[in-house]
Amino acid sequence: xxxxxxxxxxxxxxxxxxxxxxxxxxxxxxxxxxxxxxxxxxxxxxxxxxxxxxxxxxxxxxxxxxxxxxxxxxxxxxxxxxxxxxxxxxxxxxxxxxxxxxxxxxxxxxxxxxxxxxxxxxxxxxxxxxxxxxxxxxxxxxxxxxxxxxxxxxxxxxxxxxxxxxxxxxxxxxxxxxxxxxxxxxxxxxxxxxxxxxxxxxxxxxxxxxxxxxxxxxxxxxxxxxxxxxxxxxxxxxxxxxxxxxxxxxxxxxxxxxxxxxxxxxxxxxxxxxxxxxxxxxxxxxxxxxxxxxxxxxxxxxxxxxxxxxxxxxxxxxxxxxxxxxxxxxxxxxxxxxxxxxxxxxxxxxxxxxxxxxxxxxxxxxxxxxxxxxxxxxxx
Numbered sequence: 101x102x103x104x105x106x107x108x109x110x111x112x113x114x115x116x117x118x119x120x121x122x123x124x125x126x127x128x129x130x131x132x133x134x135x136x137x138x139x140x141x142x143x144x145x146x147x148x149x150x151x152x153x154x155x156x157x158x159x160x161x162x163x164x165x166x167x168x169x170x171x172x173x174x175x176x177x178x179x180x181x182x183x184x185x186x187x188x189x190x191x192x193x194x195x196x197x198x199x200x201x202x203x204x205x206x207x208x209x210x211x212x213x214x215x216x217x218x219x220x221x222x223x224x225x226x227x228x229x230x231x232x233x234x235x236x237x238x239x240x241x242x243x244x245x246x247x248x249x250x251x252x253x254x255x256x257x258x259x260x261x262x263x264x265x266x267x268x269x270x271x272x273x274x275x276x277x278x279x280x281x282x283x284x285x286x287x288x289x290x291x292x293x294x295x296x297x298x299x300x301x302x303x304x305x306x307x308x309x310x311x312x313x314x315x316x317x318x319x320x321x322x323x324x325x326x327x328x329x330x331x332x333x334x335x336x337x338x339x340x341x342x343x344x345x346x347x348x349x350x351x352x353x354x355x356x357x358x359x360x361x362x363x364x365x366x367x368x369x370x371x372x373x374x375x376x377x378x379x380x381x382x383x384x385x386x387x388x389x390x391x392x393x394x395x396x397x398x399x400x401x402x403x404x405x406x407x408x409x410x411x412x413x414x415x416x417x418x419x420x421x422x423x424x425x426x427x428x429x430x431x432x433x434x435x436x437x438x439x440x441x442x443x444x445x446x447x448x449x450x451x452x453x454x455x456x457x458x459x460x461x462x463x464x465x466x467x468x469x470x471x472x473x474x475x476x477x478x479x480x
Contacts, residue, residue: 137380138392140431145399148406156409159402166288168405170281170356173294174349176397178368179375180301181345183393184338186376187305187318189385190239190246194231195372197257198343199365201227202350204265207272207360214275224347231257232343236336250339265362272354280355290352294394297345302390314338319386370421371400377428400424 152159178195185192202224209220231253238249282289305311317324317334325331349368354360377383378399379392403424407417 135380135389135392137378137389138395140380141378141392141396141399145395145402148399148402152402152406152409156406159406159409164405164409166283166286168401170288170290170352172398172401173288173290174353174356175368175371175375175401176294176394177297177345177349177352178372179379179393179397180297180390181342181349182372183376183379183381183388183390184301184305184345185246185342186373186381186383187315187385187388188335188338189318189321189383190250190335190338191373191383192235192250192339192342193247193369194235194250194254194257194343195346196363196365196369197254197261198228198231198346199350199353199368200261200362201231201257201264202347203354203360203364204261204270204362206276206351206354207270208265210273210276212271212273214273217273217275221351224351225344227257227260228343228347229340232340233336235339235343239339240332240335261362267362269359269361271359272357276351276355277358278355280352290356293348293352297348298390298394301345305388305390315387318388321385370418370425371397374421374425374428375400377425383429 149160158164178199182192182195205224205227206217206220209223210216235246235250235253238244238253239246280290280293284292303311305314313324313329314334317329317331321331321335346365350365353364357364375393375396376388378396379389381388381393400421403420404417407420
């Protein structure tokens with residue numbers, strides 16, 4: 101009996117290993133293809149800018165673009181962090197707390213003294229690593245749902261925010277304002293940080309063995325575990341890297357905003373998920389699209405600028421973001437071929453049995469004679 105069980109276990113592991121190999125081959129063979137999400141979000145972004153030029157020219161003016169790019173860069177960095185968690189089949193709701201904690205640490209600890217900025221940045225990084233490790237352990241080791249675990253972590257992070265700041269804003273240092281808020285050759289400095297984060301994430305996830313394993317684990321954790329991949333380690337590190345990216349986004353946001361509040365990260369929670377979905381990444385995990393995520397961040401910020409230029413209320417802007425998220429989920433999650441078949445597929449003629457349809461007779465090899473000898477409608 102034990103021998104038969106061990107043989108069955110080995111055959112099961114072999115099947116899982118084969119499934120992982122197929123998934124890895126699919127991922128590696130499709131690395132150089134242009135994804136559907138990239139094409140969709142790129143076209144949507146171009147159309148949005150063209151529509152803005154016609155309907156609301158102030159939304160695409162030079163000053164508007166220069167003002168929009170830094171905040172799009174912050175959203176892109178936060179979206180890249182969310183992307184890593186989504187690739188492992190989770191959703192990180194501690195985005196707001198992580199960004200807000202980084203903001204208050206780099207503004208309150210230096211207290212306007214630029215010489216104390218570096219220790220404050222190191223302290224913010226330490227908080228981010230700790231939060232990421234705790235998130236990862238709660239999800240991978242103790243098997244908590246990622247939404248529940250990160251929601252609780254978000255509350256803890258906001259507790260730390262109030263412990264550091266007392267809920268009062270403080271002005272940023274001149275050094276941080278110069279690094280994050282200034283421009284170089286007409287390009288906002290925050291954009292260079294976003295491009296740097298994009299390059300790092302893209303290289304690590306697309307060009308390295310560890311990155312391909314990371315995507316394979318997100319696509320099929322059971323098969324990856326069967327072939328000996330360290331699933332828990334990769335899942336934990338996804339939260340750590342995500343918190344580090346949130347920390348970078350918060351530091352840049354503190355430099356871009358002259359006097360940031362303790363709730364600065366709240367406005368980035370929904371958009372960070374929306375840009376990942378609009379980029380075409382499945383919420384079930386697997387392959388991710390960093391470049392498309394950054395483009396989606398530009399799209400979402402320009403959409404917000406476009407709506408603002410039309411003079412609508414702030415509540416409508418939030419509603420537009422929610423609609424964009426819903427559209428992204430619908431486009432990439434719904435099986436539209438099945439919907440088309442259900443709506444426009446050939447229907448059975450009313451009043452006749454299923455076996456009397458031409459399709460059934462063709463599949464079963466029966467001609468009209470079968471119908472003639474069964475006038476009562478019973479199956480022959």
